[in-house]
Amino acid sequence: MDSSVAAAEIVRTLIAADVFQLALIVIGTWLLIILSSRSLAWLAKRLAGRFRFYTLSAIPILRLLIILAGLILFITSVIEPTVENLTVLLGLLGFGLGFAFKDYVSSMLAGIVTLYEAPYRPGDWIEINGAYGEVRTINMRNAEIVTPDDTVVFIPHLKIWDQLIFNANDGSQDLQCAADFYLHPNHDAAQVKQVLHDVALTSSFVQIEKPINVIVQEKPWGTHYRLKAYPVEPLQQFDFITDLTIRGKAALRNRGVEFTTAVSLAQRDS
Template sequence: MNSTSALPHILKQLTLGSFLWMVAAVIAARMTTAVIKSVFTFLAEKTPPRWRIRILGWMPIARLAVVLATTAFIVSQLIVPSWQNVVALTAGAGLVLSFALKDYGSCLLAGVVTIFERTYQPGDWVEVKGAYGEIRSVGLRAVRLVTLDDTEVIVPHSALWDSPIFNATSGGHTVLCVAEFFLHPDHDGLLVKQRLREVAVTSPLWLPESDVVITAEEQPWGTKYRLKAYARDSREQRNFTTDLTLRSKAVLRELGIRPAQAVVAAR
């Protein structure tokens, strides 16, 4: 009796035709994911801000569907299609990822969980491990975000399992901006609060009908004010904060209010 006949027939005989089909499938998948990214980005840029985030949120799901479909096709070219063979191959692949590719497998698993839970999605402004920026893409292995200084940061999903994620937008298109002012204690606080509010609501970048909050805190060197207002578009947050700062300084100068003086410790 042939010893090989006792082994379960799992793998198909690999032919040149099957190999070429698998290569074509990988190339087609790469091209499709690139087209998906381009189309979703184009549509997001052409729609109002409230729809932009929703469109971008579906991009990782569409790309994941392409990856799963390609993987299923390649597997069908390698193994005999049966429930037992699929379970055996899945278990074997799981063992390989668990031991030989532990970190990479952890990244993939975290990526799949992130895509379905939507902890963060393209268009969100998040802070991860000290890096703050807009998420441009969510892949299976890592998330790519671009900071306010136009620096791309690539963070593996596995690094986010035990790290806090600060999401400033959470799927929305607006973001809270804060401008701080440090003033001499000798001034009319109610007047300052009123004028700072006027600066915020008259800004062309302010989100209409949103809240404007001004807080004041006394310090040994003077009074610290924080002007909090929502930008109409999260991508304009730096311009909005700059507008609040410069126009508020001009108003405070007109009121004759001096800035706080640094306290120099006596020797």
């Protein structure tokens, strides 16, 4: 059969198809996607640690399976699923989508790659193109992240082709945090290092089984201390950094350690 004749036959079949049945397939697929996404999201909120991340990661995969199942059911309800009919239909769809929605299709393909390679998952804290936040949802075309300022950012999956992706916890509950301290160089460095280590060790947010590190770097203006440790949950990262900063400053001041400020830097440069 000529391809143009086959295409015309498919179009006539679409027109003559049971619109009510097709509508039920579309609505049923949509309801299944919403129900499964909300159910798994509700369950994830009541889980902790790795089980939460695994549950959230299952949402986009289940959504893709439901869409594929609905698409197969839709096609087989409209036309006879022969090789010839399917070849013509896929050719028409490919031509139309490739011509009209090149970037959209590219983002969808990148979304499928994202599900396979998993550079980020729901629950991960990522930074892409200057936007940092927790991945809330992975859709077919984009990922939704929530920033620390409670702003939702929509990032097309197309970005994975040409952008660096920084993943802070990579599907686990281990997310390293860092608190910075800038001190006058005239002090006992070994004592300061121990004080900051004890500050992290006694925090109510710290994950005890993970290492605590104090990195010391001498700068032209003074000494830079970077206190690194892990909170119990990634969501606690900002409370954890705040706790380390406040208690660390108080502990250092109690020992008479002088901090470097912008005023002292200006005086040094003058």
